[in-house]
Amino acid sequence: MYSPIFLLAALAGSTDAYAWMADMEKNEPAVSLEKRVATCPIHLTRQGAAPYSSLYPSAYTGAKNGLPGTGKGGVLVPAAGDTAHAYSAPSSSDIRGPCPALNMAANHNFISHDGLTNFNELVDMAQNVFNWGWDLATFVATFGIVMDGDPLTTQLSIGCTGGMPVPNTGLNTHDKFETDGSMTRNDYYLSPTGDAYNVNATLFGYMNDYCNGEFTLACMGPYMGSRYNQSLATNGNFFYGPLGLFAFGTATLPQESFASLGNQGDPNVETIKYFWAVNRTSPTSNTWTAAPGTERIPPNWYNRPTALSFGEIFAETSQLYAEAGYPPFGGNTGKPNSFVGLTFDAGGIENGVLADPSAEGIACLFQQILIDAVPLSLQDVLTMNPVASAFAKSKLAGIFQGFGCPAL
Numbered sequence: 217m218y219s220p221i222f223l224l225a226a227l228a229g230s231t232d233a234y235a236w237m238a239d240m241e242k243n244e245p246a247v248s249l250e251k252r253v254a255t256c257p258i259h260l261t262r263q264g265a266a267p268y269s270s271l272y273p274s275a276y277t278g279a280k281n282g283l284p285g286t287g288k289g290g291v292l293v294p295a296a297g298d299t300a301h302a303y304s305a306p307s308s309s310d311i312r313g314p315c316p317a318l319n320m321a322a323n324h325n326f327i328s329h330d331g332l333t334n335f336n337e338l339v340d341m342a343q344n345v346f347n348w349g350w351d352l353a354t355f356v357a358t359f360g361i362v363m364d365g366d367p368l369t370t371q372l373s374i375g376c377t378g379g380m381p382v383p384n385t386g387l388n389t390h391d392k393f394e395t396d397g398s399m400t401r402n403d404y405y406l407s408p409t410g411d412a413y414n415v416n417a418t419l420f421g422y423m424n425d426y427c428n429g430e431f432t433l434a435c436m437g438p439y440m441g442s443r444y445n446q447s448l449a450t451n452g453n454f455f456y457g458p459l460g461l462f463a464f465g466t467a468t469l470p471q472e473s474f475a476s477l478g479n480q481g482d483p484n485v486e487t488i489k490y491f492w493a494v495n496r497t498s499p500t501s502n503t504w505t506a507a508p509g510t511e512r513i514p515p516n517w518y519n520r521p522t523a524l525s526f527g528e529i530f531a532e533t534s535q536l537y538a539e540a541g542y543p544p545f546g547g548n549t550g551k552p553n554s555f556v557g558l559t560f561d562a563g564g565i566e567n568g569v570l571a572d573p574s575a576e577g578i579a580c581l582f583q584q585i586l587i588d589a590v591p592l593s594l595q596d597v598l599t600m601n602p603v604a605s606a607f608a609k610s611k612l613a614g615i616f617q618g619f620g621c622p623a624l
Contacts (some may be wrong), residue, residue: 218377256376257309262332266300266325276344276524281335282354289347290477290521293513294324296592301325303512312509313375313387314401314413316491317469320511321345322374323605326577332378335361335370335611346473347519351526351615353584358611359462362586362600367607375413388413391592397447398463399423401439414508421504422495429485431470433532437539439466445542448555452582455547457591458563458570461578464540465533466571472532478520490514526615530575537573544568547594560591580621586612587624 231325233582268280272295294301301324306312311331312319318327326341327333328475335357342353366382373379373386380386387393394412396403400419404412426442427435440463447454474491475481489495493510495501537543546568547559557568564571569578586608589599600608609624616624 218235235431253560256378257311257330258379259311259330259332260379262334262371263328263329263330265329265333265337265341268340269298272296272298279340279343279350282339284350285340285343287343287347287349287523288521289519289523291519293345293517293519304329306331306509310509311373311375311378311386312546313373314398315374315387315466316415316493316511317346317473318387319493319509320491320513322611323512327374328380331374333372333374334558335372338372342522345513345519347478347521347523348473349523349525352524352529355526355615357610358608359582359586360387360393360606362604363459365387367604370607391455391457392459393462395460395463396451397440397443397456397460399467400441403447403451403454406451413507415492415494417494417504417506420492420506421502423487424504425502431474431483431485431488433468433471433536434539436467436470437464437536440536441462441540441543444540448548449552452551452554454552454555455593456543456545457558457593458545458560458565458581458585459590460543460545461533461537461581464536465529467536468529470533472524472529476517478516478524480521481518484510487514487517498585513592514525526574526579527618530579530619534573534578535577537578542570542573545570545591549594558591558593558594560597562588563590576619576621579616579619583612583616583621583624 240281274291274295276291277287277289279285303323304325305573310329321327321341322329322331326345327337338357339353342348342356343350361367361370361372364385364387366380366385371380371459375386377386381486390404390412390599394401400415400423402412402416404410423439426439444456470483470488472479474488476487477481490512493507494504497505544557545565546556549556559566563584587600587605589597591597613624
């Protein structure tokens with residue numbers, strides 16, 4: 217679905233630092249994909265999400281078929297008596313991946329339990345489970361499908377490729393949805409097997425200690441800055457591109473979406489741990505164990521009363537990025553702390569610095585990425601083919617208008 221354009225090396229010898237790119241230039245499999253788990257469940261047809269029933273008093277937000285719901289939340293999820301959306305553990309044939317929210321949604325059948333979802337399921341789930349606004353739900357679903365799915369079928373694997381007709385797709389794919397310096401996942405090159413998608417219980421413990429068990433917006437910005445610095449200092453192949461800003465958006469989730477009652481609730485570790493499938497090794501321990509893929513909704517959990525809008529999430533992304541110290545875009549060149557700044561003229565990035573890190577600037581950068589191109593390394597730019605670009609334009613028409621972005 218995509219055609220890579222390879223740029224000239226930014227530094228003499230940097231091609232050797234990114235030797236796997238030479239394989240990509242010769243149209244051979246990249247090492248970054250060869251390191252992945254050798255087997256992946258194959259699903260040629262999707263199971264599909266459990267249907268929503270009007271029998272329950274809330275009917276969630278009433279979102280169906282990818283259309284807007286009411287935006288009225290503050291309801292128990294799953295609804296009392298809604299056994300169709302009770303927790304069901306994944307089997308060995310079900311796909312799970314790096315996103316806690318999507319793993320949870322699959323385990324509760326709000327998206328297909330096999331892990332192969334589509335646009336409408338994603339938009340409905342985000343509204344009905346978390347009470348996201350339709351604009352935000354549409355943007356995130358479009359982003360996932362353009363970056364890691366199939367715009368022709370609107371399908372997306374939430375983990376490995378899983379039978380998708382487009383190669384090298386699925387949320388496990390490195391440096392798209394899954395990036396270095398994430399909240400609780402390993403950097404790809406720091407894992408012998410390339411496992412950058414399962415939760416690292418030690419990193420979760422570090423996040424919990426850093427935030428003193430309260431994952432507020434005030435803590436998550438500096439925390440993400442600390443993770444950037446850790447990767448910079450330990451990962452010789454560390455890369456932080458524009459898609460890293462998406463990770464700052466996900467860092468708002470504990471406060472805005474995972475806490476019971478969302479922004480009106482308390483993002484404490486006793487609630488948040490369910491979304492990361494972690495538990496203390498003992499009741500009084502500061503160490504944790506993880507059971508990746510078994511993420512679930514906490515008991516007696518209510519979604520946020522007011523819908524979370526597209527504008528709010530970009531304002532908070534900008535806020536967290538600032539509180540992290542505006543970490544520059546770019547990457548190491550084979551050794552820790554060998555950082556070279558990225559220049560990406562189309563995105564307003566020069567020598568690692570984003571010219572406009574405001575909510576409006578970040579929103580317009582993401583619009584440009586989704587319809588045009590995005591750097592995946594110091595040397596590699598992914599250009600969207602016409603099908604992916606047209607899909608993004610069809611889904612996002614009007615959503616970016618309030619930010620002063622160029623018309624789609």
